[in-house]
Structure formats: structure tokens, C-alpha cells
Amino acid sequence: MTPQGRYNIKYVLLICAVSALGGLLFGYDTAVISGAIGPIKSYFGLDAAGVGWAVSNVAIGCIVGAFAAGAIAGRLGRKKALVLAALLFTVSALGSALVDSFSWFIVYRLIGGVAVGLASAVSPMYMSEVSPKDMRGRAIGMQTFAIVFGQVAIFTINYLIAKGASEAWLVDMGWRVMLGSEVIPCLLFCLVVMFIPESPRWNVIKGNDAAALTTLRKIYNGPYPEKVLKEIKDSLKQRQLEQQQKRKIDYRNDKAFWFIAFVGCMIAVLQQTTGVNVMMYFAPVVLEQATGNNEAALFMTIWIGVVQLIGTSIGAFLMDRVGRVPLLRIGAIGSTVGLLVTSYFLYHAAGLAGAEAVRNGYFILSGMLLFMLFFAFSWAVGAWVVVSEIFPNRMRSEGMSLAIAAMWVSNFCIGLGFPLMNDNAFLLEHFNGAFPMWLFAGCCVLSYFFVTRFLPETKGVTLEQMEETMLSKTRLEAKEVPAAMVRANG
Structure with missing residues (x-):
């Protein structure tokens, strides 16, 4: 059987595409500020330091989200971690679009940063765990493409929102529309992520071999689901031995x-x-x-x-x-x-x-x-x-x-x-x-x-x-x- 005949290519690409929407939100959220920062500066009366803080604070949330991603994905599972990231993106988009206080604007942007950090770690983690090794590069490449596509999308949307608008409207409402527009892809992500399966690797970690095998049978054909399940279990045993050894390294x-x-x-x-x-x-x-x-x-x-x-x-x-x-x-x-x-x-x-x-x-x-x-x-x-x-x-x-x-x-x-x-x-x-x-x-x-x-x-x-x-x-x-x-x- 050829490598392509061992697995269901369309199914793998479909569930990876859903996961890659986390990358799209990553790109959308980090780039949306580019078109809104001018009106935000005028609305809140910011100086140069305030503008820098309005843009850069997201990175602090990203650090928190990236460091917490492993624990969250390990405890809740990859799928629920992606749902949590989508919810945080939604809260950030709505909150930052509706606030009248710069302090609260920063809080909601920080929440968006946590979502970015979480999605940037969990999306490729999920894709690497559901993709056969012959497709892994192509599947994870969808994440990078989705990030950039999200940036292109919001650059275009920011332009369309500002086109023909008065400076006064942009300062009063335009930046809110730009930031709030993220709610649409957020809700789409929340909806479709419900239909993807949990990572087989996480199910094995949690002792749920039956659920892992069900997903693997959708991904692989013939005798390969059982073979891959055994490989996952063997790799986890090897990883535990490596972690025990690693703790002893100075x-x-x-x-x-x-x-x-x-x-x-x-x-x-x-x-x-x-x-x-x-x-x-x-x-x-x-x-x-x-x-x-x-x-x-x-x-x-x-x-x-x-x-x-x-x-x-x-x-x-x-x-x-x-x-x-x-x-x-x-x-x-x-x-x-x-x-x-x-x-x-x-x-x-x-x-x-x-x-x-x-x-x-x-x-x-x-x-x-x-x-x-x-x-x-x-x-x-x-x-x-x-x-x-x-x-x-x-x-x-x-x-x-x-x-x-x-x-x-x-x-x-x-x-x-x-x-x-x-x-x-x-x-x-x-x-x-x-x-x-x-x-x-x-x-x-x-x-x-x-x-x-x-x-x-x-x-x-x-x-x-x-x-x-x-x-x-x-x-x-x-x-x-x-x-x-x-x-x-x-």
C-alpha cells in the first residue's frame, strides 16, 4: 500500500484546517491594531509611550499564554484548549471594542495576547499529533499560511472600514468596528472546532485507548490504526524514561x-x-x-x-x-x-x-x-x-x-x-x-x-x-x- 493509501488525506486536511483557524485568529488579532492605532491614539489622547504600550502589551499576554499552553492542553485536551483560545479571542475583541477606559482597553488586549500565545502553541501541537508523518510538514505549514492570511484579511478589512470615512468617525467609532470585526471569525472557530476529534495522543495519555482508536480509524486505513496506537503508547513510555533521565541533568x-x-x-x-x-x-x-x-x-x-x-x-x-x-x-x-x-x-x-x-x-x-x-x-x-x-x-x-x-x-x-x-x-x-x-x-x-x-x-x-x-x-x-x-x- 502506498503511503497515501494508508490514510485519509481529505479528512486529515479538514481537521487540520479547522485547527489552523487558531492561526488565522493569531494573525488577525496581532495585526488588527495596525489600522486602529491612529484613531485609538486620538481617542484616548495617548503620547508616544502610550501608543507603544497599546501595541506591545499583547506580547506580555502571549508569553503567559505560551507558557500556560502545555499545562492547559495537557489537562483539558487539545480540542478544549483550542475552544478556550477562541473564547478568549472573542472576549478580547468585544471588550476592547466597547471600552471607554484605556486601562480596560489594555486588559482586554492582554486577554487577546493570552489567546494568541495559547493558539500559537496548541494549534501546531494538535496538527502534529493527528497528521501522519508523511503529511506533517504540509499540515503544520497550514498554520503559518493561516497566520499570514489572517493578517492580509484584517489589513483589507481595516482599509474597507476606513475608506470614505471621516476622521471624526474613525476616532469615535471606526477603531471599534475594526477591533470588533474579529468576533465573526472567532464565532466561526468556536462553531467548527466542536466537530473535530480530540487528539489520539492525548486520549492515550489519559488512558482512553478506545476513543484514540476511533479517531485513528478515521485517519488511517487497513491495519494501520492499531499499529499507530501501539507506536503512540511505546513513544509515551520512552518519553517518560527520557524525562526521568532529564531531571538528573545539571x-x-x-x-x-x-x-x-x-x-x-x-x-x-x-x-x-x-x-x-x-x-x-x-x-x-x-x-x-x-x-x-x-x-x-x-x-x-x-x-x-x-x-x-x-x-x-x-x-x-x-x-x-x-x-x-x-x-x-x-x-x-x-x-x-x-x-x-x-x-x-x-x-x-x-x-x-x-x-x-x-x-x-x-x-x-x-x-x-x-x-x-x-x-x-x-x-x-x-x-x-x-x-x-x-x-x-x-x-x-x-x-x-x-x-x-x-x-x-x-x-x-x-x-x-x-x-x-x-x-x-x-x-x-x-x-x-x-x-x-x-x-x-x-x-x-x-x-x-x-x-x-x-x-x-x-x-x-x-x-x-x-x-x-x-x-x-x-x-x-x-x-x-x-x-x-x-x-x-x-
Whole structure:
């Protein structure tokens, strides 16, 4: 029987598509603020620090949600965890759209951040557990596609809401409609997620083999459901043995762990410091500042999302063919060029008005699109792939937790810090908004040299070989690690 004949492809893709709606809400929720932040600033009378806090506070909720995801999905199950994320998204959308207090606005956005963190962990977890190994890459790739699709959708919706609207209406009601529009996909997710089965792996963990086998028989054909059930049970026994062994490791003296964690955290941080979040959160602000036209700025932002969607699809296709390191290095160079083009036209936007300013705005957009194309097919996909695979089994959970936490912390710092730089009177007077782009371009250059120096190629490397591969760029040797484990075990 061919690999495709062993399982029901349509059924697997269907339940993974439902789970991927969590990713769509992830993208929708994180990007909706881009079109609403201008009116929100006016409505609440925010200064630059307030704008940064309004945008970046979501990252704090993301950290909480991501760290809590494992415990919640373990206790309630993957399906109920996804339902909980959908409910939190709904509460956040309704609450933030109806408030009259900035403090409560922050509270509801934090709740949305928790939902983002929860969905970003549980959706791919569910998909990896219901997908046959031959389909796992394709299925989990739906998550990344759904995130970007959600961003494109809200960029378009924000533009349609603002099109032809008066400034007064946008300040009074428009931003509420933008934020509240998320309720529609939230309710859709709540409805359809009820019809997907619980993860067979979770059912086995809870001792419910009969329910697990029922789901596996919908996924697999012939004798394979029983075979897969046995493999799940055997892998859980092996995992318990590994966890018992892991508790005895002294991480304080494990040089290999700290080196690989350093590489993982830096890759996560560098992904954020390229400036991608400025494109996602503040592109309308930057473009409106340059063009003086809010409607044109929101229309231009749609194309940033479209190019990101195209670039992400290209990256998913190339990552296992070209390799991680070449794509990350090419992406760093291209992103640098895109940011320099953006900064050039921002720097020369001073004094422009009317049609001339809008025309220059499209030149600024061209730099943003060039940046987004190179970033999307390289760091947008590659950073997540690298962080998920460079940690060997014995240090996987601890290492990935550190790297993902570093990613969200840097996301928070950039979201908070960019408005302070962008609204700084001295920087505006001397650089006209170009200074942050130069700073991000410098980080892209740094990312090129970091990858070249510290990251070996991990394409095709098994997890069992990963530790030795990662240490190949240092003077450490993999054999030092078992020695440290022996010492820790007494």
C-alpha cells in the first residue's frame, strides 16, 4: 500500500484546517491594531509611550499564554484548549471594542495576547499529533499560511472600514468596528472546532485507548490504526524514561545546553529585530506620516500582507530544498536592501504634500515590499524551523521555552520602543522617520554574520545527530555532555 493509501488525506486536511483557524485568529488579532492605532491614539489622547504600550502589551499576554499552553492542553485536551483560545479571542475583541477606559482597553488586549500565545502553541501541537508523518510538514505549514492570511484579511478589512470615512468617525467609532470585526471569525472557530476529534495522543495519555482508536480509524486505513496506537503508547513510555533521565541533568554545568540555547534565543531575537513588527503593527502610521493620507496608507498596507503571504509560501517550498543557512543569509541581505530603500525615501519625504507625497509613499512602500518578500521566505519561516529543530531531545522543552520567551520579549521591546523613536522630535527633525529603519538594517547585517558564524546547516540532520552538528561551530565536543550527565547522576 502506498503511503497515501494508508490514510485519509481529505479528512486529515479538514481537521487540520479547522485547527489552523487558531492561526488565522493569531494573525488577525496581532495585526488588527495596525489600522486602529491612529484613531485609538486620538481617542484616548495617548503620547508616544502610550501608543507603544497599546501595541506591545499583547506580547506580555502571549508569553503567559505560551507558557500556560502545555499545562492547559495537557489537562483539558487539545480540542478544549483550542475552544478556550477562541473564547478568549472573542472576549478580547468585544471588550476592547466597547471600552471607554484605556486601562480596560489594555486588559482586554492582554486577554487577546493570552489567546494568541495559547493558539500559537496548541494549534501546531494538535496538527502534529493527528497528521501522519508523511503529511506533517504540509499540515503544520497550514498554520503559518493561516497566520499570514489572517493578517492580509484584517489589513483589507481595516482599509474597507476606513475608506470614505471621516476622521471624526474613525476616532469615535471606526477603531471599534475594526477591533470588533474579529468576533465573526472567532464565532466561526468556536462553531467548527466542536466537530473535530480530540487528539489520539492525548486520549492515550489519559488512558482512553478506545476513543484514540476511533479517531485513528478515521485517519488511517487497513491495519494501520492499531499499529499507530501501539507506536503512540511505546513513544509515551520512552518519553517518560527520557524525562526521568532529564531531571538528573545539571544544566548549570552543561555547556552544550547553554551554547545551543544561546543560538536559539539569538535566532528568535534577530527575527524580531529585523523590523518586521514595524511592518505588521505600524506600517499605516509610517505611511500616513509620509503621505498625509490615512486611506492611501491603509490601502498600501494590504500589499505588505499579500507579499508576505507569497513570500511565506515560497519559503515553505524552499526550506527543505535549499537549506536553512543559505535562505537566512540571503534573506538578511535582501531585508537590509529593502530597509535602506525605505529609509531613503522616508528621509526625502520632508516638505512633500498632496499627490507628490502619495507618490513618494509608493516608493516607500516598494522598499517595504522588498523587505517583506525577502524576510517572508527566509526569517519568517526559517527562524521557527531552526528554533524547533536545533534542540536535541534531552533539552528540547527547556531550550524551546527559552527561545520562544526571548522572541516575545523582544517583540514587546520593539513594539514599545518604535513609537518612542518614531515620534522623537530630534530624530524626526534630522532623519524624518528614517532612523529606525537604519537601526533595523543594522540588525539585519548582524543577523547575517551571526548565522554565518554560529549556525551550522541543519537540513536533513536527525535529532539524534543535532547536538554534534550544533557543536561543530565551537570548541565544545558532544562527548562532554554525556560526561556531565554521568557526573550529575552520581
